[in-house]
Amino acid sequence: MTKLDSLQPNGTPTWIDLGIPDLDRAMEFYGAVFGWEFDVGPESMGRYTMCLIEGREVAAIMPNHDSEASEFWWNVYFATDDVATTVSKAEAAGGHVIAPPTDVMDKGRMAIVKDPVGAQFGLWHGNRHVGARVVNEPNALLRNDLVTPNPGPAREFYAQVFGYTLDSEGYLGDDDFTFLRRPDGHEIGGIVGEPKARTASWGTLFMVDDADATAARATEAGGTADAPYDMAYGRVAEIKDPFGTPFSVGSPKFGG
Incomplete structure (x- = not known):
């Protein structure tokens, strides 16, 4: 098993998450497909749920409460040493900021950006949450x-x-x-x-x-x-x- 317990280099896909209408149904599906176990987060965290392999985080799923949402996708987050600096580079290169740099409690710092061709991605600088702790397995x-x-x-x-x-x-x-x-x-x-x-x-x-x-x-x-x-x-x-x-x-x- 490829285990990770430290931050990945800049530009490396380091985390993925998914917002869907029915968390319980999603856990049933992804548990059946991948054998994942789940650690459901509290209501105060929007029930942000960690997907686990042998107790190690591989992804997250959460409820999407937008009743008008009709499309759902896995969000990818790229590692960065400095979220604000990378956001500035993205804007200079023609990108658009969807969510500005913000701290996620003591877990890390994030932002959401859309590139010039319309693809959305996240940025992540980990603190207590380094990102996926199992990859390439x-x-x-x-x-x-x-x-x-x-x-x-x-x-x-x-x-x-x-x-x-x-x-x-x-x-x-x-x-x-x-x-x-x-x-x-x-x-x-x-x-x-x-x-x-x-x-x-x-x-x-x-x-x-x-x-x-x-x-x-x-x-x-x-x-x-x-x-x-x-x-x-x-x-x-x-x-x-x-x-x-x-x-x-x-x-x-x-x-x-």
Whole structure:
């Protein structure tokens, strides 16, 4: 198990959370799909619920009380040493601040930003909550990729904000895919140019032992799943939970 107990380097996806209409139904679904256990937060914290593997945080879910909300998604938060400085860089690069820097009690400091192509993401500087404490293991976060019909401005934005280097090495054939790498060369995700995409959004991919079996569990638990398929890095399934929240799962080749 890849365990983390310290802050990740700047620009690394470090946390994910999800707001949905029915917390109990979400726990039932994600418990069945990933085997997660849950630590439900108090009402004073909006019932912000930690999703756990062997007692270690991998994600969070919470009730979304907006009766008019019709779309739900996994939010990705990027690690930063200084939230305010990174927000300033994002604004200078053409981003828009949705939620300004704020302290989350003694857990850490956060902000929410929208990039120039419309994709939303969070920033997190951890204190008592460092972020995901299990990654790159079955049923935990593996990677995040931005899908957008307009990849050019996105590449420029994220390189400017986080100092990523960009490369397209042809691993995915003719697909428009750009690797995002931290200054130390570590790949943190990528940008997918998809002309048919309706909007720009960050996707979340969880590692699993068996993409086909996970897709079957998701369907049995009340979600939907497209037929799993093979790609250069392994076998993938695209899934939606009972509220229509999209996410992906990938079999172990992705860890190689």
